[in-house]
Amino acid sequence: MIQLRNVVKTFDTKQGVVEAVKDVNLHVKKGEIHGVIGYSGAGKSTLIRCVNLLERPTSGEVIINGIELTSLKLPQLREVRQNIGMIFQSFNLLKTATVFENITIPLRLLNISNEEANERAERYLEIVGLSERKNAYPSQLSGGQKQRVAIARALSQEPEVLLSDESTSALDPETTDSILDLLLKINKELGITILLITHEMNVIQKICDHVYVMERGQVIEEGTTIELFTKPKNPTTQKFLNAVSQRQLAPALIEQLTLEGYILRLTFVGDATGDPLIASLTEKFHVKPNILSANIIELKNGIVGNLVIHLEGQRDEKIVQYLTANGVYVEEVL
Structure with a gap:
């Protein structure tokens, strides 16, 4: 479903060329949840933004459901992006719009009819457990509720792929667990493939089938979650495990x-x-x-x-x- 082949991303700065992502390969099969973990500055956020070309790779291939994205022109890319939902750490909600409007407005911008947009908003607010808060404004919600709205908004486009950019790092442990339970539910019941990035090993532990450990822009170790929790080879992986095991x-x-x-x-x-x-x-x-x-x-x-x-x-x-x-x-x- 998601394939990255030899992906490289560099930035030109006053200090010279910075390699944020170096020759990364990964493969997320349909219906699985894969996680990328690393400390700050490891290149995780840049990597996940390369998946939907919010950051265009300097070189390499990005393939979603058999389509190589870097070869597409902008109109084609926009169409493919509708199949890729994304949730962020900062929620990115419209402060002056209600919960319901935060979901329906983006759908109408995609030329989806009012009736269909309203039906989707009702459906996905029910899935995330916020139907009774549909007329509330973001300022009236807790952090966990805001993230649930962001998840419902991403799901309302009915994507096959969901990207999560540190979506639980601003939340307390109890709320984090509830969001992870929701992602598991979405994965199981809707069959959505999920790729997430995190610096929290408990996130990997709870929901991931496969994990990639990043450091200085490179994947330094990868394997099934059980493999890495059983036989961690790299010192960085071992440090992450020390916190939970x-x-x-x-x-x-x-x-x-x-x-x-x-x-x-x-x-x-x-x-x-x-x-x-x-x-x-x-x-x-x-x-x-x-x-x-x-x-x-x-x-x-x-x-x-x-x-x-x-x-x-x-x-x-x-x-x-x-x-x-x-x-x-x-x-x-x-």
Whole structure:
């Protein structure tokens, strides 16, 4: 549904040429939710604006539903853009228009009849749960309600693709969860393909099927959400995960315990999260694991458990082999 092939975006500045996006490739299949995560300045916003050509790539291809956008003339591009909805962090609502008018005015600009525009506004306000607020003005709404209006406005064009540019970063955690639940509902019930950017790992955790990690304009790691939560390779990915999975231990503690033995980080996926493997280590290998940290993370498509244990004595490769054979990913913490 969405393909970026070797996309590059550069800007000419007084200091010289800035490469905001460097040779990025991604592929979002129809009906999936993909997320791009990175710190500020990673190039995320520029990348997502290249998808609908709000920023025209310097080079590379942007393909939406089989159509290569960079080759289109402006009238053709405008037509294709009607199939691409977008929601922003700042909501972008008309302050002097009611909720209902914020949805119908853009539709009328697309030459959609008043009757059809009104029907769509009613339908999508119902989906986002704001039918009773249709005559309110943006100043009378909470941040979460404003974002719901923005989502209804994007849906009213009945797109196949929805782009989300940090749409939850200005919201409190509870409101963020409600917006993420709404995006999941839209994806499931309407079959809309979603590409979002964020700097919040909990957003990726809750709704994404696939994730791309960006740094300095490049995708430095990608994979299914379960793959990245299970086996993060890049240090930047690991930093993001530390915030939600308690992977990080104090260096002083690591130094002290490794003098007396060794520390293992164990990652359990799916059914393995319910197996009493740690208890069986005592029975099979006569060791007494000391649990340093533990948690279970529920992802959109599965469950990942994280456990950090300390074992006294020299490293026993048989223990590692036993855990690996039972579906556990094992890392030694140094």
